[in-house]
Each structure stands twice: as C-alpha cells, then as structure tokens.
Amino acid sequence: MKPVVLLVEDEAPVASLLLEYLASDGFEPVWQASGHAALDWLAHNEAALVLLDLGLPDIPGMEVCRRVRQASGLPIIMLTGRNTEMDRVLGLELGADDYVCKPFSLREVAARVRTVLRRGQPTPVTRETLTLDDDSGRAHVGGRDVQLTVVEFQLLRLMVARPGRLFSRAQLIDGMYADGRVVTERTVDSHIRKIRQKLAVVAPEHEFIQSAYGAGYRFESTPRRNGTVLSAGNTCLV
Incomplete structure (x- = not known):
C-alpha cells in the first residue's frame, strides 16, 4: 500500500x-x-x-x-x-x-x-554500540554500563527512539519532566553535556548527540577522527 x-x-x-x-x-x-x-x-x-x-x-x-x-x-x-x-x-x-x-x-x-x-518506522532502541534497557533504566555501550540519572536516561531515551529527528529544548523539557515543572533551557544543555561526557568515557570514538545551532539536539551517532566529529551536513556543532 x-x-x-x-x-x-x-x-x-x-x-x-x-x-x-x-x-x-x-x-x-x-x-x-x-x-x-x-x-x-x-x-x-x-x-x-x-x-x-x-x-x-x-x-x-x-x-x-x-x-x-x-x-x-x-x-x-x-x-x-x-x-x-x-x-x-x-x-x-x-x-x-x-x-x-x-x-x-x-x-x-x-x-x-x-x-x-x-x-518513524519501529526500530529497536539500539544505535551503533549504544543500548538502552527500559527495565533497569540503564545504558550500555559495548557491554559497559553508563551511569545515568533518571532524567538523563529519559532524555536520551526520547532522542534514541526517534533517531535523526531534531528536538527543540522545549520538547526535550516536556519529555524529561512528566510533572510539568518549569525549568530553563540551560537545564537541557547541562543534561546534554553530562550525557556526552559519560558516553565519551566508554565510547570516545563516537559522538552520539548532535547539536543544531539555535534549534536543538538530535541523536545521530557519528564517528570521531582525531577528536573531531564528522558529519554529512552543516548543522553539527558540538
């Protein structure tokens, strides 16, 4: 059809x-x-x-x-x-x-x-070497645990479920906090920075979260070369 x-x-x-x-x-x-x-x-x-x-x-x-x-x-x-x-x-x-x-x-x-x-097609929540376990609320990269807070896990889970989709900070706030609390967009940036740091410890060869200047973030695993993120476009600013 x-x-x-x-x-x-x-x-x-x-x-x-x-x-x-x-x-x-x-x-x-x-x-x-x-x-x-x-x-x-x-x-x-x-x-x-x-x-x-x-x-x-x-x-x-x-x-x-x-x-x-x-x-x-x-x-x-x-x-x-x-x-x-x-x-x-x-x-x-x-x-x-x-x-x-x-x-x-x-x-x-x-x-x-x-x-x-x-x-939008259904896909398992595994991208490259990153796997998220909803039951335990843990992330794994190449078999190694990544210690995320509840909010960090929820934020990453939201983006991983829609790889390549660009999320605004407001959309990420709504996905992180089910109780509708008021937080600033800087809170999102802080969580993203911490998630990136934790993932980089176990997978220094990949950058899992890409930034689009002035718009938000997307999950799109990209290999690094000599510490530089490689991307096929001009929206990747990290």
Whole structure:
C-alpha cells in the first residue's frame, strides 16, 4: 500500500506539481487547499505524513501544525517561504519534523518525505554500540554500563527512539519532566553535556548527540577522527 501524503497548499499550480511528482515517486498524495479543510479531512481519514504550507488563506499553518500535534504524532513537514531562524525554531517547537524553504525542488521534497517516514518506522532502541534497557533504566555501550540519572536516561531515551529527528529544548523539557515543572533551557544543555561526557568515557570514538545551532539536539551517532566529529551536513556543532 502506498503511503498517503496529505498536501495542504493553497496555491493550485504548486499543489499540482507536487501531486504529480509525489504520485510518480510512489506516494498517494491527497490535496486540501485550506487549514480547516485539512483538519476536517484528517478527522475522518488517515495519512502517513502531512506536507503543510504555512501561508494558508484561513488559519495559519503554524496553528494547523499545533492542532495536528495535539491530536497525534503524525509526521509534519512544513513548506515555508520564510527562511528565518525564528520561524524554523517555532515550527520545530510546535512539533514539525522537518521544513522545506520555498522555492524548492520537487526531488528535494520527495526525498525529505521519504527520510521523515523512515524515522518513524519501529526500530529497536539500539544505535551503533549504544543500548538502552527500559527495565533497569540503564545504558550500555559495548557491554559497559553508563551511569545515568533518571532524567538523563529519559532524555536520551526520547532522542534514541526517534533517531535523526531534531528536538527543540522545549520538547526535550516536556519529555524529561512528566510533572510539568518549569525549568530553563540551560537545564537541557547541562543534561546534554553530562550525557556526552559519560558516553565519551566508554565510547570516545563516537559522538552520539548532535547539536543544531539555535534549534536543538538530535541523536545521530557519528564517528570521531582525531577528536573531531564528522558529519554529512552543516548543522553539527558540538
């Protein structure tokens, strides 16, 4: 069965091109031209992913994203002509999985759809040499125990479950503390630093947590070379 991709885009020429390309690339695209129409469609149908334009005629795409995320964990890729750091951070904090800035290539959009869908596929919680044991609340790297606090384990568990996904600090705070306590974003940075230090003791050849400047963190094991982290992009700043 082909993955259903809901395209929420008010510009008919753009939508037509995307629908044609996605269909030829193995997806089953469905088009809705407004935020209200998209939300109504999702209330009665299922999709594998939402391609969401931010500049909708009725309600803002950010609000559509917020409502979708309140109801489900459905993957969302934002389509935006506003390529500012504030827009990207806000979208990620509302729960978007990725974003594509206009103008974009059809090939790039389809590639990002495939990447995000792969992230959501069920996988065991083991990456490279890192294993997390939910029963004991312990982490193991190459058979060696890593002594993590309860909060550190929960933080790492959240990222490992969605490898490659970029989490904002606000999202990580929500995942770390179930009681809704108020903490600063510096608390997240402090926990990340301690986790990195503990993992580096038992696996100095790997950097397990990558930073995206101004946006947050992702789990993506990367080998080191002479103490330097190697990455296939420009978002890895550690």
